[in-house]
């Protein structure tokens with residue numbers, strides 16, 4: 642059963658259709674990958690789901706409930722959390738405080754400082770950063786900064802987690818560790834919808850993949866179906882091969 646569903650989702654920026662007539666669903670408990678060339682509309686789709694941007698038309702439902710018109714904090718409190726392509730961590734603030742923000746943001750009810758601190762500690766422990774609680778973000782590696790983003794999202798207690806290019810800029814060892822982390826998150830029962838260019842990660846951990854191009858969904862299926870799809874090879878994988886990545 643889908644935890645998230647979109648029907649006829651459109652987003653226009655002036656005359657540009659950044660997301661165009663997209664129907665999609667994310668099944669409960671799966672890891673769904675979202676791929677496509679730069680500018681395909683992947684981040685915009687995440688922005689529509691999380692209400693960072695208003696939808697132009699169409700409908701998005703989380704657990705059957707319409708998200709249209711809700712505010713970002715309401716969607717977060719319903720159980721949808723995200724990370725950002727450009728990490729949004731507060732650079733001078735210690736790791737712990739960055740994660741604490743999530744613990745306060747995620748609940749519709751008043752959260753005590755002690756409860757928030759416990760949530761933040763648990764999330765940091767989960768991503769393996771407990772030892773760096775007091776370290777300012779700017780002193781972390783990119784891979785660890787991204788882990789802080791994940792911890793902050795987890796501290797909101799999501800049922801659905803949107804990951805926007807979590808692995809971009811990571812070295813192969815860090816990519817493997819990030820793949821393990823994402824799988825471990827899913828194994829706790831959290832559904833994952835992830836934008837990723839790193840094909841090793843997409844192929845390794847996604848049960849399904851959908852492909853956007855110029856805002857339109859051009860393919861959807863298992864990783865093996867998608868990489869064998871002629872249109873996908875021509876538009877996306879061919880381009881990636883030329884780019885040498």
Ligand SMILES: Nc1ncnc2c1ncn2[C@@H]1O[C@H](COP(=O)(O)OP(=O)(O)O)[C@@H](O)[C@H]1O
Nearest residue numbers: 654657659677678679680681682683684685686
């Ligand atoms: N806030 C915005 N205002 C105007 N145009 C935007 C905005 N955000 C994205 N776009 C445009 O929408 C298209 C899709 O962008 P984006 O969703 O970021 O693509 P992707 O994440 O797939 O690389 C691009 O042409 C981009 O320039």
Ligand SMILES: [Mg+2]
Nearest residue numbers: 683684685726
């Ligand atoms: Mg993007």
